[in-house]
Amino acid sequence: MIFKGYRREDGKVGIRNKILVIAVDECCEGIVRAIAKENEDAVVLTNWYTCMLGGNEETFNQMIAVAQNPNVAGVIVVAMGCGSIQPEQIGNEISGKPVRLMTCEKVGGTRKSIAAGIEMLKEIESHISGLKREDCNISELVIGIKCGGSDTSSGIASNPSVGKAADKLVDLGSTCIGGELFELIGCEDILKSRAVSEHVAEKIVTLINNEKTRWGVPGADVETMSVGNCVGGLTTIEEKSLGALHKMGTKPIQDVLQINKYGVERPGEHGFYLSEATMLCGGAGVNYASYGAHIILWTTGAAGFNNSIVPVIRVSGNQSIINEDIDIDATGIMNGSEGIDEVSDRIVEKVVSVAGGTLTQVEGVGDATMTLYQKDQRVESMLNLNCIK
Amino acid sequence: MSRFMKMEREDTVATALEKTSKGEAAEIHDTNNNKIYSIIAKEDIPYGNKIALVDMKKGSNVIKYGGNTGECTQDIKTGYLVHVHNVKSYSVNIPNSIIEEIKRQMNIRGEEKNDI
Numbered sequence: 277m278i279f280k281g282y283r284r285e286d287g288k289v290g291i292r293n294k295i296l297v298i299a300v301d302e303c304c305e306g307i308v309r310a311i312a313k314e315n316e317d318a319v320v321l322t323n324w325y326t327c328m329l330g331g332n333e334e335t336f337n338q339m340i341a342v343a344q345n346p347n348v349a350g351v352i353v354v355a356m357g358c359g360s361i362q363p364e365q366i367g368n369e370i371s372g373k374p375v376r377l378m379t380c381e382k383v384g385g386t387r388k389s390i391a392a393g394i395e396m397l398k399e400i401e402s403h404i405s406g407l408k409r410e411d412c413n414i415s416e417l418v419i420g421i422k423c424g425g426s427d428t429s430s431g432i433a434s435n436p437s438v439g440k441a442a443d444k445l446v447d448l449g450s451t452c453i454g455g456e457l458f459e460l461i462g463c464e465d466i467l468k469s470r471a472v473s474e475h476v477a478e479k480i481v482t483l484i485n486n487e488k489t490r491w492g493v494p495g496a497d498v499e500t501m502s503v504g505n506c507v508g509g510l511t512t513i514e515e516k517s518l519g520a521l522h523k524m525g526t527k528p529i530q531d532v533l534q535i536n537k538y539g540v541e542r543p544g545e546h547g548f549y550l551s552e553a554t555m556l557c558g559g560a561g562v563n564y565a566s567y568g569a570h571i572i573l574w575t576t577g578a579a580g581f582n583n584s585i586v587p588v589i590r591v592s593g594n595q596s597i598i599n600e601d602i603d604i605d606a607t608g609i610m611n612g613s614e615g616i617d618e619v620s621d622r623i624v625e626k627v628v629s630v631a632g633g634t635l636t637q638v639e640g641v642g643d644a645t646m647t648l649y650q651k652d653q654r655v656e657s658m659l660n661l662n663c664i665k
Numbered sequence: 666m667s668r669f670m671k672m673e674r675e676d677t678v679a680t681a682l683e684k685t686s687k688g689e690a691a692e693i694h695d696t697n698n699n700k701i702y703s704i705i706a707k708e709d710i711p712y713g714n715k716i717a718l719v720d721m722k723k724g725s726n727v728i729k730y731g732g733n734t735g736e737c738t739q740d741i742k743t744g745y746l747v748h749v750h751n752v753k754s755y756s757v758n759i760p761n762s763i764i765e766e767i768k769r770q771m772n773i774r775g776e777e778k779n780d781i
Binding site: 428431498503513514 | 715
């Protein structure tokens with residue numbers, strides 16, 4: 277199956293030409309926003325975790341990885357100059373697309389920095405104006421899978437139809453990535469049986485257990501299922517998990533991709549992957565961008581989520597929230613008028629269409645902030661949690 | 666009369682596909698949308714929530730999607746609402762303050778529920 281995409285210099289395929297403007301520290305964020313508002317395809321990515329590098333390596337690694345996403349056609353990296361992260365540390369890791377670096381203190385003033393940044397933006401715009409779409413195979417697509425605002429209809433309609441679509445996409449040669457390991461508590465045995473090796477099976481169990489430890493700290497009373505989830509009919513994390521599992525399809529699990537202070541693991545062979553993409557919607561968007569996803573399939577009972585780099589296709593089976601924001605109406609499964617197989621066909625068609633340039637229902641309209649979410653290294657250390665080497 | 670869906674044969678709960686009032690017939694369907702049987706709802710079951718298909722003892726498992734989805738914290742009789750007020754997770758519990766908020770929003774009065 278063929279779609280029209282942008283072939284990058286490194287051979288990868290992008291489906292959008294976004295300009296990423298990174299504020300490596302929060303102090304230069306105002307300057308970055310002033311630059312980015314000059315182009316509607318410019319996306320701001322801000323590090324809110326102070327200007328230090330030590331302890332914030334996971335965020336640092338994600339800033340680089342988002343810049344490497346094939347939907348990003350050009351990058352501007354900005355730092356104030358007084359922090360520990362310099363633009364070169366990020367810029368040097370990006371190839372195959374124009375990269376511009378700026379240290380505001382060296383430019384000499386806020387207004388001058390904004391003006392200099394807008395010049396950089398124009399240079400990148402001129403590069404992008406020369407890019408043309410060409411035939412690409414659907415097997416080159418990487419699709420993230422996420423649920424949000426889950427309710428009962430998620431487990432019955434949207435998750436099973438997205439799972440079926442994931443199976444079909446993998447059969448067509450694409451790569452699909454699920455995540456939200458916390459919301460797979462109780463599904464360990466099923467997932468282990470899908471792992472391609474004993475090592476991957478162990479990795480699945482260890483990383484799910486890590487999530488259980490992180491979110492189940494005694495006395496912390498951390499909310500892991502929203503009030504909305506429960507009012508929607510979900511009672512326990514195990515019930516949510518078994519419903520959520522349906523969106524992961526049935527294909528062999530090639531690996532569990534980690535995001536941590538050591539780096540961001542990327543999918544290798546085509547197929548289905550699990551990952552450490554968080555269950556928290558905003559952070560998951562940036563996680564999937566970091567893994568190199570082109571599109572996110574998002575199943576929803578009753579919520580909204582989008583991402584400026586990775587277009588989000590919304591699938592819902594909840595009649596009460598069907599409106600112009602929903603790309604795939606799966607309510608037919610709830611009322612018995614349509615089957616899971618038919619809905620999954622419509623999802624695959626939508627993926628191909630969005631990859632070819634068709635906007636999703638909410639793309640470019642009220643985009644969410646690019647949330648950089650990281651695991652707190654102090655908590656990780658105190659809970660004695662380790663990644664898999 | 667109201668539609669419910671039972672996901673797997675061994676499930677002990679079914680999900681309301683319509684808002685259901687106390688005293689109404691709950692028509693239980695399988696995932697192919699075939700009606701299997703019918704029971705009476707002994708209390709209001711909001712859309713998306715679960716009704717007990719069998720009598721469940723405190724400590725027994727609630728089965729949905731064919732898997733164990735939680736443990737009964739009290740006896741639950743057939744036809745009653747199965748939710749955060751009478752079921753808990755095996756691993757990570759919802760904080761009590763949040764359970765109270767859910768009960769308030771859903772108007773669940775757990776204490777009186779099995780009196781009928």
